Amino acid sequence: MRLVRRGVVGVWLTVMALAGCHGDKDKGPSQAGGAGGPGGPGGGAGGGQPLAVEVIQVQPGPVRDTGEYIGTLISRRSITLYPQVNGYVKRIAVRPGEQVKRGQLLLEVDPRIGRAGVQSAQAQRSSALAQRQFARSTRQRAEQLLKEGLLSRQDYEQSVSQAAAAEASARSAEAQVELQQVELGFYQVTAPFDGVVGNIPVKVGDYVTQQVALTSVDQSRALELSVSVPPERAAEVKPGTTQVDVLNMEGKPVVRAPVFFVAPTPNANTQLVELKAVFDNNEVGLLAGQVVHVEVEYAVRESLRLPTYAVSQQSSQFFATVVTEGDGGGQVAQRVPVQLGALQDNYYEVLKGLEQGATVAVGALQSLRDGQPVQPKPARPRGEESGVGGAADAGTATPGDGGTRRPDAGTDAGTDAGTSGGG
Structure with a gap:
């Protein structure tokens, strides 16, 4: 019986203790927590020490209008090479992508036909030169006989005409030899200037014409x-x-x-x-x-600019946290909506919402609230740092016209600031 009574007493004491705890909660923070609660001295947003934040001043800078x-x-200097003669590819002296010098051999077409043409022209030239020499000698003898009265004027003029024809025939034969020698050079395809060889679609043994691209x-x-x-x-x-x-x-x-x-x-x-x-x-x-x-x-052009790490985002609205004078003295944080333009070099162009010289917080954006006392200090140099505590990735790159990134900046100034950092 004593054990039963002790158990009942223990259960009763436990119930009374729990009832006392619920009573303290119903009394509110001021009664339950006493002077040390959040509402007492040293508690709440208004009673703590100002939060130290880094700040910058909004200043104009260069904004490029780009696309x-x-x-x-x-x-x-680019050229496609075609053969100037017909024939079979005998040799390819280079490879695609090879660096070549001016005059360097690239490809050779079988030159036997060209050589035969040169030899034929040379033979014709030799014959023409012999005929020219004979005609010259005949004219000289006719001239001498004419002086001695042993040759008529008509026969003399005929010998002069034959000598002139032989002279012209000899010059034609010499020109034909030069032409054949030039055409013989066409069997070797060389680089017209220093450069890089492109693709070579032909191979050794292929028959090429003047319409086939070689390289x-x-x-x-x-x-x-x-x-x-x-x-x-x-x-x-x-x-x-x-x-x-x-x-x-x-x-x-x-x-x-x-x-x-x-x-x-x-x-x-x-x-x-x-x-x-x-x-x-x-x-x-x-x-x-x-x-x-x-x-x-x-x-x-010159326009106000704001670094990406000074921007926070709530849905489609962008915000900057401005440091301003509070009602009771001191400086407080105030979040203001801003309309932003192009993003260039980790800076947004400010279209609306800020004035030149405005002091803007760039640090501790996650923990700042409207009206919170702050202690501003100059921001440390960040160099090319981007996206720190802000909406660095807010915009999307748009290829084509207007290639800079432009966020979808809202204009509803009454939108709740919400959380910072793209919250």
């Missing part, structure tokens, strides 16, 4: 860039001033050149206007025929 397109590189030679030392843009944008291009950048796979410019040509009319099929620029390719290493990403810089 991103696809361009093609063209060699300013090509390209010189990539000077390349021409061809890019097509919309007509409305082409009207903004100034030859000699508008710059074009060739971009690598990471989107970084590898070479810049001014536009020197703007087509006077759009292409009939694409309705785009062709632009051309030329640059020295010695240190760039690009290839003729290569398709590249191109950025055309139409203009550069």
